[in-house]
Amino acid sequence: MTTRDRLTIRLTVNGEAHTVEISSNLMLVDLVRERLNLQGTRVACDQGACGACTVLVDGRPITACLSFAFTADGAAVLTIEGVAGSDNTLDTVQLAFHDSGVPQCGFCTPGMVLLAKAYYMQQPMPEGADVERWLDANICRCSGYQVFRRALHSTPPREDAP
Amino acid sequence: MNIRTNTLTQVGQSIPDVDSRAKLTGSARYTSDIVIDEMLHAKVLRSPHPHALIRSVDVSRALAMPGVAAVVTGDDLTALDFTYGMFIRDQPVLAKDKVRYVGEPIAAVAASTEELAWRALAEIRVDYDVLAPVSSIAAALDERAPMLFGDELHASALPPPPPNSTWTQEPSPNILFDFNHGFGDVDGWFQRCHHVFEDRFTIGRQSHCALEPHVSLARFVADHAVEVWSNNQDPFLLRQDIARIFRLKLDDVRFHAGLVGGGFGSKSYCKIEPIAVLLARKARRAIRLALTMSESMMTVCDHGAEIWLRSGVSASGETLVREAVVNLDGGAYADASPSVAMRIGTRFNGPYRWRAVRSRVRVVRTTTIPAGSFRGFGAGHVTWACESQMDMIARRLGRDPYAIRADNFVRLGTAGAPGESVLDSDLMEGLQTVGERVGYKSKERVPKRGIGFAVAVKGGGGSHRADARVRVWASGAVSLAAGVTEIGQSTRTVLTQIAAEVLNIDPDRVAVEDIDTDTTPFDSGTHASNGATVAGLAVREAAEKARVRILEFAGGILQCTSAELDFCNFQVRRGENRYLLADLVAQRGPGVDTMFAGEASVQTGSGSFFWMPVWTAVEVEVDAETGAFKILRLINATDAGRAINPQRCVSQIEGAAVQGLGQALFENLAYCEAQPLNATPLKYRLPRISDVPHQFETIILEQGHGPGAYGVKGLGESGNLTIPAAIANAIADAVGARVTDLPITPDRVLKALGVASKPNTNVTRTVEAN
Known part of the structure; x- marks a missing residue:
């Protein structure tokens, strides 16, 4: 690989600043899983169809399996490891998922948590129909999706909503 | 009629899955997360043809690439018992001489990175003699169709036919199995009934699409002993397969199974495990073979x-x-x-x-x-x-x-x-x-x-056997071991609740061990919705035995019969008196085992x-x-x-x-x-x-x-x-x-x-x- 193919990017991941030298064809999911050792982000379909690899880049949900790592240069990335509080207290979405019994095999769960979290970050006054349109992006093969409906209809809007 | 009794405290409770928090926070670990020091990454070359003879496979260019440690092909199978199949062993670990479907594994590469392994696949040259495909049921039944196999029967391990049934294995090369079943006077009743209706139905193939694709890791710990991690629901059956294929002693094959990211049938019986073991043997290094979901879809589907x-x-x-x-x-x-x-x-x-x-x-x-x-x-x-x-x-x-x-x-x-x-x-x-x-x-x-x-x-x-072991430590912890694979069905949660019910303890005190065929009690496989029922019986009996041992021990110290005692929240109760189990154990002084174990085995009929x-x-x-x-x-x-x-x-x-x-x-x-x-x-x-x-x-x-x-x-x-x-x-x-x-x-x-x-x-x- 020529030097042109390597570059240095700076980004924050779960609030922590990183400077990493990467190859230009490194995918964001591999940066997160293999270089930063944050294995909670899952690789499932690897084609952007299922959303198990969803992470938030500057608050926007993206499929990390289809995103080049360099596109996150200068961005703030949130992975599943950064969602719970520092003492491992579950955040609002995680708690709602926990109480409703969402995880089955659990492989889609981190992506679903982040997708729902992004929605609540962007929609101060959430509505059921809207959140379902969001969740349509990701696939869960174990559940009948009803658990997500039950969980999200029990989730209050985020505390700082106007 | 719904039967409910009020004496149960844990059974009937909708507690969250015992792994819920780990799964929600990303700390849950699956087989696809396992990293072994110095492991190599494997990729599989697959057939582009539905039906073809393999004239030759040239791997020299792939092998010459820096970072490529080993390549295996059908030629590496010669000394092995190289076909598998739970009932009829007709599937080669890698295609040998012939390919029979698009996607069939032909060769596998182990390299220092996954990317390099992919690139090396492109350097393998396969020379095919393309044959006519057999693409449908109708084509297979056509007598003029090309044959997928020769006339010889494959080795088999078929169970005896169920009552009123007969079967024939491979009556012709394109018919794998012919099963006949019946009871009663069918022809007589057709003459006697008022209406006869005849209809035809068809059904397409469904793909499992479990979100975690198949993944296996293998490493030889000695020339004759191998350790395998696989997200498969049959670790004990796989141990037998790998021992047979590679001519190893059963005791020298060790399988691990942790959380599995969904299966729906796709992760039952032998799949990619032998390829990982074959590469590990040839490369003399640990191997990680992780399929893509597309590859998983080409590994198995429904009928x-x-x-x-x-x-x-x-x-x-x-x-x-x-x-x-x-x-x-x-x-x-x-x-x-x-x-x-x-x-x-x-x-x-x-x-x-x-x-x-x-x-x-x-x-x-x-x-x-x-x-x-x-x-x-x-x-x-x-x-x-x-x-x-x-x-x-x-x-x-x-x-x-x-x-x-x-x-x-x-x-x-x-x-x-x-x-x-x-x-x-x-x-x-x-x-x-x-x-x-x-x-x-x-x-x-x-x-x-x-x-x-x-x-x-x-x-x-x-036809299922499930063993279980429950160990109770006086300090207040319980360890539960059973061979049922957690594949998203909450088996670990349900078995925890059963153990907690018997032992009168909070389910939080129970830890379920990951499966390791060297130490986990035997289970004939996570099939037929058997986990809660069959393994549940074994866990209940094992927990009951541990409880009896605790009460007998306490009876010895308190100088009474165990029938006078009860066990609850790690306390032994005698009338109004409460004795912490840890205190009773301490009373006996050093040299007393602080663990009380129960084991059980359940075998169901056919x-x-x-x-x-x-x-x-x-x-x-x-x-x-x-x-x-x-x-x-x-x-x-x-x-x-x-x-x-x-x-x-x-x-x-x-x-x-x-x-x-x-x-x-x-x-x-x-x-x-x-x-x-x-x-x-x-x-x-x-x-x-x-x-x-x-x-x-x-x-x-x-x-x-x-x-x-x-x-x-x-x-x-x-x-x-x-x-x-x-x-x-x-x-x-x-x-x-x-x-x-x-x-x-x-x-x-x-x-x-x-x-x-x-x-x-x-x-x-x-x-x-x-």
Whole structure:
């Protein structure tokens, strides 16, 4: 690989600043899983169809399996490891998922948590129909999706909503 | 009748899954997360041809690449017992001399990175002699078709035929298995019955699409001893496979299994594990072989099938006699097909009483993806045909499809067929439950709207052995070990609740050990919805033995009989007195074991250990101009016997229902000519949240007749079986169109509307009110 193919990017991941030298064809999911050792982000379909690899880049949900790592240069990335509080207290979405019994095999769960979290970050006054349109992006093969409906209809809007 | 007693504290509680927090915070670890120091990454070269002779494989350019450590091909199999297959061993670890489907593994590369392994695959040169494909059931049955195999029979390990059955292994090279089953005077009853109906049904291939693709890691710890991690639900069976294939001692093969990211049948029996072991042996390094989801989809799928049913009923619609002929598309290799064929062949009586039944199930070989286990193990195929036809018969006779079912149900406590175990559910209660919930009798008829029912019973838990060990430490911890794989069905949670119930402790105190075949008690595999029921019995007995040991120990110290004592929250109780177990142990001073263990083993007989019923009611609205239809309401009920954890039961049944919904509406792994059309997640349509009707209810009955601990019985395979037939029946109820091919696409509805003779509304709904 020529030097042109390597570059240095700076980004924050779960609030922590990183400077990493990467190859230009490194995918964001591999940066997160293999270089930063944050294995909670899952690789499932690897084609952007299922959303198990969803992470938030500057608050926007993206499929990390289809995103080049360099596109996150200068961005703030949130992975599943950064969602719970520092003492491992579950955040609002995680708690709602926990109480409703969402995880089955659990492989889609981190992506679903982040997708729902992004929605609540962007929609101060959430509505059921809207959140379902969001969740349509990701696939869960174990559940009948009803658990997500039950969980999200029990989730209050985020505390700082106007 | 729902049986409930108030003395249970843990059983019946909907506690969250014991791994819920780990799964929600990303700390849960799956096999795909395992990293072994210095491991190499493997990739598999796959056949682009459906059928071809391999003239030569040249790996020299790949091997010469820096970073490539080893390449294996069919030539590396020579000294091995190199074919596998749970029942008929016809599948080579890597193609040797011949490929039989697009996607078949030909060679595998181990390199320092996954990317390098991919690149090395492109450097392997394979010279093929392309042969004509055998792409369909019809092609396989054509005597002029090219043969996939020679005339010799493969080594096999087939179980004895079920009662009233015979089978023939590989009667011809393109027919893997021919299964015949029957009871009663079939020909006599056909002459005596009033009506005979003959119908044909087809069913497409469903792909499992578990979100965690197949992954295996292997390393040799000595020349003769190997350690394997695989996200497979049969670690103990795999240990035998690997020992046999590589001519190792069973004790020198060690399998690990942790959390599995979904399976639905795709992770049963041997899959990619031998390739990882073969590479580890050749490279003398640890190997990680992780498939993509596309590769997983090319590893195994469900069976496509065509089913003819000829059924004879009395003038009033009493079910009398049935004959079924089934052709299953087994794909290129046997996998679980012989066992699926046996399950299908013995289930054509369904939930009804018949005087005589005869079936013939043939598994044909085609140059397509090998078909194997899929949730329900063929019960979905049977139910699609039988429950569609039950409705068709009712409508042809002008009878109410609900009432004709009720009239013919097998009764609780009786056997549905000679030699079968007795039914342990009240089928009428379930039908009434979904009938009332959907408002079948009370609702006004609305044009273009219809209600359909379907009912099924599937056997579960038979021929299974589950061992368990429960260890109680005086310090207040409990360790539970059982060989059931956690694949998303919450087995670890349910077994925890059973142990906590027996030991009178908080479930938080129980830790479930990951599976390690060197230390975990034996289990013959996570199959047939057996976990909660069979392993549950073993866990209850093991926990009970540990409890008895604690009380006997405490009796020795307190100088009383153990009958005077009770154990609760790690305290021994005698009347009003409480003694911390840790204090009693300390009283004995050093040299006393602080751990109390119980072990147990449960073996079930060869028939069904329990029966999983499912009752479904669906309401649809059909657009008669386009054939499009909308599911307005889906109500699914099952019988848990006793729900150890009702919420986890609901999750299982909801998930199964939506898998059935996908199969009903659009899931179909299709071939165009001889090439797979959509064996990749971007093209294979899976259900999403917007596909799921909002009026979607799941009802868990607890009829109390299960043979497991506290009356539990398995249910994980029930919820999907009836969905396609219930939808087809609802469409027929709405507009008179009968679709007999899966999936039920709008164009099929439209085509059926063209031939629909008259609307259905001549059928009166005659539900008896009770």
